[in-house]
Amino acid sequence: MPAQTYDAIVIGSGITGGWAAKELTEKGLETLVLEAGRPIDPEKEYVEHVPVWEKQFRGMGDRRRSDDNQPIQITCTGLDEWNSKFFVNDKENPYTTTPNKPFLWIRGRQVGGRSITWGRQSYRWSDLDFEANLREGIAADWPIRYKDIAPWYDYVEDFVGVTGQAEGLPQLPDGKFLPPMEMTCAELQVKDAIAKHFPGERMMTIGRAAILTRSHRGRAACHYCGPCARGCITRSYFSSLNSTLPAAKATGKLTVRPHSVVHSLIFDSKTRKVSRVRVIDGQTRDAIEFHCRVVFLCASTIESTRILLNSSTTEFPSGLANSSGELGHNLMDHVMGGGAEGEIPGHEHRVAYGHRPNGIYVPRFRNVKSKAPNFVRGYGFQGDGIRPDWKRGADLAGFGKDYKKMLSRPGSWRMRFYGFGECLPNQENTVELDKTKADAWGIPVVKINCAWRENERALLKDMTESAAEMLAAAGARNIEPFTEDNAPGLTIHEMGTARMGRDPKTSVLNEHNQAHDIQNLFLTDGACMASSSCVNPSLTYMALTARACDYAVGRMKRGEI
Amino acid sequence: MLSRNALALFRQVHDQLPASAALKTFNAHQNATVTTIAELIIPQTDTPGAKAVRVNEFIDLIVTDWYDSQERQRFLDGLADVDARSHRQFSKDFVDCQGTQQAEILAALDDEMLKARKASKANAHRKKNDRPDADNFFSMMKNLTLIGYYTSEAGSQEELHEEIIPSRHDACAPLEEESQGKN
Numbered sequence: 001m002p003a004q005t006y007d008a009i010v011i012g013s014g015i016t017g018g019w020a021a022k023e024l025t026e027k028g029l030e031t032l033v034l035e036a037g038r039p040i041d042p043e044k045e046y047v048e049h050v051p052v053w054e055k056q057f058r059g060m061g062d063r064r065r066s067d068d069n070q071p072i073q074i075t076c077t078g079l080d081e082w083n084s085k086f087f088v089n090d091k092e093n094p095y096t097t098t099p100n101k102p103f104l105w106i107r108g109r110q111v112g113g114r115s116i117t118w119g120r121q122s123y124r125w126s127d128l129d130f131e132a133n134l135r136e137g138i139a140a141d142w143p144i145r146y147k148d149i150a151p152w153y154d155y156v157e158d159f160v161g162v163t164g165q166a167e168g169l170p171q172l173p174d175g176k177f178l179p180p181m182e183m184t185c186a187e188l189q190v191k192d193a194i195a196k197h198f199p200g201e202r203m204m205t206i207g208r209a210a211i212l213t214r215s216h217r218g219r220a221a222c223h224y225c226g227p228c229a230r231g232c233i234t235r236s237y238f239s240s241l242n243s244t245l246p247a248a249k250a251t252g253k254l255t256v257r258p259h260s261v262v263h264s265l266i267f268d269s270k271t272r273k274v275s276r277v278r279v280i281d282g283q284t285r286d287a288i289e290f291h292c293r294v295v296f297l298c299a300s301t302i303e304s305t306r307i308l309l310n311s312s313t314t315e316f317p318s319g320l321a322n323s324s325g326e327l328g329h330n331l332m333d334h335v336m337g338g339g340a341e342g343e344i345p346g347h348e349h350r351v352a353y354g355h356r357p358n359g360i361y362v363p364r365f366r367n368v369k370s371k372a373p374n375f376v377r378g379y380g381f382q383g384d385g386i387r388p389d390w391k392r393g394a395d396l397a398g399f400g401k402d403y404k405k406m407l408s409r410p411g412s413w414r415m416r417f418y419g420f421g422e423c424l425p426n427q428e429n430t431v432e433l434d435k436t437k438a439d440a441w442g443i444p445v446v447k448i449n450c451a452w453r454e455n456e457r458a459l460l461k462d463m464t465e466s467a468a469e470m471l472a473a474a475g476a477r478n479i480e481p482f483t484e485d486n487a488p489g490l491t492i493h494e495m496g497t498a499r500m501g502r503d504p505k506t507s508v509l510n511e512h513n514q515a516h517d518i519q520n521l522f523l524t525d526g527a528c529m530a531s532s533s534c535v536n537p538s539l540t541y542m543a544l545t546a547r548a549c550d551y552a553v554g555r556m557k558r559g560e561i
Numbered sequence: 562m563l564s565r566n567a568l569a570l571f572r573q574v575h576d577q578l579p580a581s582a583a584l585k586t587f588n589a590h591q592n593a594t595v596t597t598i599a600e601l602i603i604p605q606t607d608t609p610g611a612k613a614v615r616v617n618e619f620i621d622l623i624v625t626d627w628y629d630s631q632e633r634q635r636f637l638d639g640l641a642d643v644d645a646r647s648h649r650q651f652s653k654d655f656v657d658c659q660g661t662q663q664a665e666i667l668a669a670l671d672d673e674m675l676k677a678r679k680a681s682k683a684n685a686h687r688k689k690n691d692r693p694d695a696d697n698f699f700s701m702m703k704n705l706t707l708i709g710y711y712t713s714e715a716g717s718q719e720e721l722h723e724e725i726i727p728s729r730h731d732a733c734a735p736l737e738e739e740s741q742g743k744n
Contacts, residue, residue, distance in 0.1 A: 049725050051717065058619065058712040063627045182732035224730045347733070354730035390711045390721070394704045397675055399602040399667055404610075407707070408720055409736075 005291040006032040006255070007556075009277050010298055011262050011307065014113020015538050016525045016545045017298035018240020019156070021248040021256075023549035024296070029556075030253050032290060033245075034260040034279060036299075037088075037109030040116070040241060046231025047082045055081045075490060076106045078117055082230045086110060086117050092440035095302075098449040104489035105302060105448065111258055112241030113300065114492070115538075117229040120210045120237050120357070121382065122162045123535035124153050124173040128368065133531050136376055139330060139425035140501040142530045143511035146173065152543035159247075160238045160542070161216040163358065164208030172363040172380075172535070179213045180206045181358050185347035186385030186413035193474035194362070202365045202470065207358040207382065210238035210539075219243070226355025237357070259283050261441045264311040265295060265320055265521070273520040274320075280441040294520045294552055294561055298545065301526035302331075302431055305497040306446045308523075309433045321498075321515035327508050328432050330425035330496040331448070332532040335379075335456040337484030338463025341416035342476030344385060351387055351410050359384040362417065362470070364534050366462065375458035379421035379534045381467060387413050415476060419463030420491065422534040424455050429488075431497050450488045493537050495529035513548035520561050524548050583618050585625040586633070591640055593656045595620055598643070599706045601660075601667055609715045616709035623705055632701070639698020643670070670699040 007029035010020040017033060024031045052059045061081040066074040073079055073087040088107040097103050108114040127146045134141040150173070157176045166174035183191060183206055191204040211228070214221045219242065220234040228237050235242035248254040259282035266276040266289070276289045297304045305328055311320035319327040359382050366378035387410035393403070434447035452460075460483055468481040488494075501507020504516035509528050515521040524545040526537060533540075555561045584592055599611035599620070611617075624636050643666065647655040651662050658666070674697050681696070710716045717723045 051714070051725060052712040053714040053717060057623070057627060058708055060623070060627060060708065182730065185733040187732075222730075224727045225725060349736045350733045351736050352730070352732050353734035354727035356730050356732065390707060393707050394700070395675075395678075397671055399671060399703070400664070401604055401606055404603050404606060404720075407711075 004289070006030050007292065008032070008294045008296065009034060009290055009292040010296045011277065012036075012113060012298035012300060012303070012525065013111045013240055013245065013256065014108070014298065014300060014525075015115040015118065015240060016541050017113065017296070018115065018244030018248070019542050019545040020296040020298050020524065020549055021240075021254055022244040023546050024553065025248040025251040025253040027549070027553040028253070029294075029553065031248070031255070032292070033248075033254065033256045034262055034277065034290070035109075035111050035113075035256060035258045036261045036282060036303075037111065037113075037258065038282075039111050039256075039258040042231060042233060042241060045085070046233050048225055048227050048230040048232060050082060050230075057081055072104055073106060075104050076492065078119070078229045079106075080227075080230070082227065083117060086112075086229075094437060094439060095445045096434045096437060096447045098447070101449060101451045102487040102489075103448040103450045104487050105494075106489065106492045107300070107303075111245070111256060112239055115239035116231060116241055118239070118492075118538060119536065120228060121361075121536040122157075122160070122164075122175075122208050122210045122539040123361075124175055125149070125533050125535065125540050126171050126173050128171045128364075129531065129533040129535075132377060133425070138376075138531075139427075140326075140499060140503070140506045140530055143500050143502045143507075148511070149540070149543050149547065152547040153539065156539065156542040156546055159217065160210050160243065160539075161212045161219070162208055162210055162539070163206075163213045165205050167203070167205050167363075169203075169363055171368050175208065177208070178216065181209075181211075181213060181356055182206070183360060184352050184385050184413070185350045186344040186415050187360050189344060189346070190385060190415050190470070190474040190476075191360075194470055197473035198365075198470070201369065202362060202466075204360055204362050207361045209358040211357055212236045222357065224354035224356060226357060228357045260288075261443065262299065262307055263287070263441075263443055264307060265297075267311065267313050267316070267320055267518065269313070269315060272518065274518060280443065282441065285441065294556060295522065296545075296549070296552075297521065297523040297527075298525050301494040301497060302446060302448070304523055304525055304527045305431050306433070306443075308498065309431075309446075310444060316517070321508055321517040321521055323517050324505055324508055326499060326501075326506060328430050328497050329427050330499055330530075331429040331431055331450050331488075332423040332425055332493075332495045332529070333450070333488045334491040334493040334532060334534065335421040335423055335452055335460055335486075335488075336419060336491045337486045338379075338421075338460040338467065338482070339381065339383070339416065339418040340464060340467035340471050340479055340481040341414055342471040342479035344413040344415050344474065344476055347413055366459075366466075372462070375455050375462065377422035377424070377455070377459070377534065379419045379459050379463050381417040381419050381463070383415065383417040385413055385415040387411055415471060415474065417463075417467035417470065419460070419467065420493075420534055420536075421456060421459035421463060423488075423495075423532045424453065425496055425499070425531055426453060429496075448489075452488060493526070493532070495526040495532050495537060498523055498527040499530040500528050501530060512551040513544055514552070519555075522548050522552055583615075584621045586637075587617070587621045587624070590654070590656075591637070592617055592621070594640055594643060594654075595702075597656050597663065598667065598702055599709070601663055602703060602706045603710045608720045611706055611710050614710055614713035614715050616706055616713070619709035619713075620702075620705045636698060636701055639702070642698065667699075671703070673697075674699040674703070
C-alpha cells in the first residue's frame with residue numbers, strides 16, 4: 001500500500017469532522033483529519049480570562065485590521081478583539097455574490113473550526129420538521145423521521161453534555177439533559193405571564209446549551225466567566241477541540257493534518273469510488289494526495305459543496321456525485337432579527353451574579369396547533385432578561401458624581417426576545433464555482449446567489465409583533481419592537497446544497513448521508529439538510545454524523561464499501 | 562532673546578507636538594481639554610476618576626488608530642468648538658473656566674447630543690456590534706470616556722468589583738452581590 005493511505009479521511013475538524021473522527025477511530029479505523037487551517041493549542045490560544053484592560057482597544061477591536069482583513073467576518077456579533085483569530089482572513093478566502101444579493105459567509109479555519117466560537121444552543125428537531133416538505137409539497141421529502149435520529153440524539157447528547165429543562169413539547173423533543181441553568185427574576189415573571197396569557201400556545205423555557213452544569217465525562221462544570229467564544233480552558237462547553245478530537249486521539253488511530261486545504265476528491269471510474277483526496281499544503285502550496293477507503297466530507301455547508309463542485313469528471317461534469325443536478329441548490333440560512341425588548345418593572349433589589357452563557361427559549365408556536373394565515377413553518381425566540389451595565393450610560397443624560405454613582409449600579413431589568421425563523425429550501429438559492437477568481441491557494445472560489453423570499457419576510461414581521469405581544473402581556477414598559485434587515489449567512493446556520501433524499505434523481509445523499517452516486521463518499525455537515533427547521537442545527541449535524549459513521553463502518557466490515 | 566513672532570511660532574509648533582510620548586494625536590492643549598472633560602464626566606470620588614486611569618490616553622489612541630479621518634476631524638473640530646463656546650460665554654479657554662462654567666458648557670453639549678440622537682434613531686434599532694456613535698462630538702467623547710474608564714483595571718475592579726471567574730451563577734442574587742460578576 002502507498003505510504004499515505006488511511007482507512008478513512010475526514011475533511012474538516014469542526015463540529016461534524018470532530019464527531020466523524022471520534023466515531024471512526026473508536027470503531028477501529030485509521031483516520032486522517034484534513035484541516036485547512038492552523039493547529040490550535042488551547043493552553044496558549046484560549047483567551048477567555050484575559051481582562052479587557054489588557055486589550056489594546058479595550059474590547060472595541062482593532063478596526064483598521066478588521067476593515068482590511070476581516071470586513072465580512074466583523075459583521076458577526078460573536079467576533080471580538082479577543083477571538084478574531086478564530087475567524088478567517090477575508091482576503092485569503094474570497095467569494096463572490098450576485099449583485100444586490102449580499103450573503104455574509106462567516107468562517108473559522110483552524111483545528112476545531114467554528115465549534116470554538118459557536119453559540120452552543122442545542123435543540124432536537126421533531127417530525128413537525130422532518131415531515132414539513134412532504135406535507136406542504138415543498139422541495140424533497142426528508143428520507144428520515146424523528147424515530148430514525150432519536151437514538152442518535154441520545155447518543156451524542158450523552159457525550160456532549162447538554163443543559164436544559166424537559167418540557168414534554170411535541171415540536172421540541174426533550175433530550176438527555178444536565179441540570180438546567182436558572183432564569184433571572186425578570187425571566188421568571190415573563191415566563192409566568194406567557195403561560196397565563198397564551199395557555200396551550202406559547203411557553204418559555206431555559207435555553208438548551210452544550211455547556212456543562214456539572215462535571216461530565218472528565219470535563220469540569222462551567223465557572224460562569226461568560227465569553228465562551230474565546231475558548232474554555234476547563235473544556236466546559238462542547239467543541240471538537242475540547243471533546244471529540246481528544247477522544248479520537250486517545251484511540252491512537254487519529255492523525256490530524258492542519259494546513260491541508262482540500263482541492264478536490266479523485267474519483268476512480270473503475271471502482272466507482274473516491275480513491276484519493278488532493279490537498280494543497282497551506283504553507284508550502286505543494287499538492288499532495290492521500291489515499292483512503294472512505295471519505296467523510298465535513299468541511300461545512302458551502303465548503304463541502306465547493307469541494308464536490310471542484311471535483312468534476314467527465315462522468316460528473318457538473319460536480320462529483322451530482323447526477324441529480326441538485327448539488328449547489330437550495331441554500332438556506334435561518335432568518336433572524338425580528339423581536340422586541342422592554343423594561344420589566346420591579347425586582348430592584350435583585351441582580352444576576354455570574355455570567356450565564358445561555359439565555360431563554362420560546363419554542364415555535366406558529367403552525368403547530370393552528371394554521372398561521374400568511375406563512376408556513378415558524379420561528380423560535382432566544383433572549384434574556386438582565387439588568388444592563390454601565391454601557392447604558394451613553395444613552396442617558398448626565399455626568400459627574402451622581403451619574404457615576406448611578407452607573408456603578410445596574411439599570412432596570414430588561415427583557416429581550418430575538419427571533420430565528422425557518423428558511424424554505426428554494427431551488428434558486430445557489431452556490432456555484434466562480435472560476436474567474438481563486439483563493440490564496442489557487443482554488444476556484446464560490447459564487448453565492450441567495451435571497452430571502454416572501455415566506456421568510458412574513459416570518460420576520462410576525463416575530464416582531466408576537467415578541468411585543470408577549471412583553472405587553474408581561475407588563476413590560478417602553479416596549480421597543482424591532483425588525484432587523486440581516487443578509488442571509490449572518491445567522492451562521494447555512495444549510496442545504498447537497499440534500500438528503502429518497503430519490504437519487506432529486507437528491508445528492510441517501511438516508512445515511514451517503515452519496516447516491518458514490519458509495520464510499522459521505523457528507524454529514526449542514527450541506528445535507530433538506531429543510532432548515534427553526535432551531536439551531538448543530539446538534540442534528542452531530543447526530544447525523546454519528547449515525548452515518550455507524551452505517552459506514554458496518555458496511556465496510558461486511559466488505560460492502 | 563526670541564522675537565515675539567519667533568516665540569509665537571515656537572508655541573504654535575510646541576502645541577502641535579504630542580503632549581507626551583504616550584500621545585499620538587492630541588497636542589498639550591487638546592490633551593488638557595480632553596482630560597478635563599473626561600474627569601467632569603467621571604470624577605474622582607471615593608474611587609478613581611477618568612483622569613487617574615488616564616482615559617485621555619485611551620481617547621488619543623482611538624482618535625489616532627481607530628477613527629477614520631472624518632471621525633477624527635469631527636472629534637478635533639468638536640474639541641475646538643468647546644473652546645469657542647467657552648470664549649463666547651466666559652471669554653477664556655475651557656480649561657481655564659471655573660468648574661461651574663465648565664459644567665454649564667457640558668450640560669448644553671449633553672442636552673444637544675441626546676436631542677439629536679432621539680431625532681435620528683427614532684426608527685433605527687441599535688445592534689450589539691454597532692460602533693460607538695460617531696455622529697456627534699460629545700457622543701464620541703462621552704462614550705469613549707465610559708469605555709476608557711469602566712474597562713480600565715481600576716474601573717472594573719475598584720468601581721464595579723467585577724469578577725473574571727465568578728465560579729457560580731445565581732440568577733436572582735441580592736443586590737449587595739450585584740457588583741461582583743454581574744451580567
